[in-house]
Amino acid sequence: MQRFFVNPCQIDEAAHEIRITGTDVNHIVNVLRMRQGEELWISGGGKKEYHCVIETLSGQEVLLHILYAQEPDYELPNRIYLFQGLPKADKMELIIQKAVELGAYEIIPVETKRCVVRLDEKKAEKKKARWQQIAESAAKQSKRMLVPGIHSVMSYKQALDYAEKLDVLLIPYELASGMADTKEILKKIKKGQSIGIFIGPEGGFEEEEVEAAVSGGASPITLGRRILRTETAGLAILSVLMFQLES
16 A cells, blocks of 8 residues: 655645645546545554545645554664765665665765765765655655654764764774674663664775764674675664664
């Protein structure tokens, strides 16, 4: 069944109505060719999701009748922030899609010293819009209750400053100590804590970047004896955290 996201102001629980506007109207009417009487799911970014039936359609609005609401608890108990070093080509699109499926709350593209890609302000905003669309599509497909945010591209220092508010910071690093230490670090994460993960671009982090993260409270961890590509590393640790936090 199709799923869409709306702003809370579009939901009128008292009247049992939800009004869909904007680009989703064209998608429902002209792409999916949905009709009166068809059912779909709506999320307003909170804990509730709404099972609805289409009452009326027009070129500007789709009016839904709420059949019932439920709180399915699809989200992780922790908010995970993925600080991803900008990769080459279209790898960021894959990373965002899979990170959303695995439960990331926010994804922050970061320019580090070894990044090959450098985006000017205009290109960065265009990329951000594209990445946000990918996040929304992935959120719909994976039954997320919210659409994870894609932040504007940050410098490494800005990313470290942004991460100061988080409870736990992790930085996978090929020179980190053994797996036993990593398991112990992950085991200490409590439900409800916010988690930041720093992933380097192709070529990884400079040693001084790792030192700066550690000075800011990050714990170096290992992801095993093999060297993972940048598009694999973040997804690997997200998978481990998802399994652990939902257990």
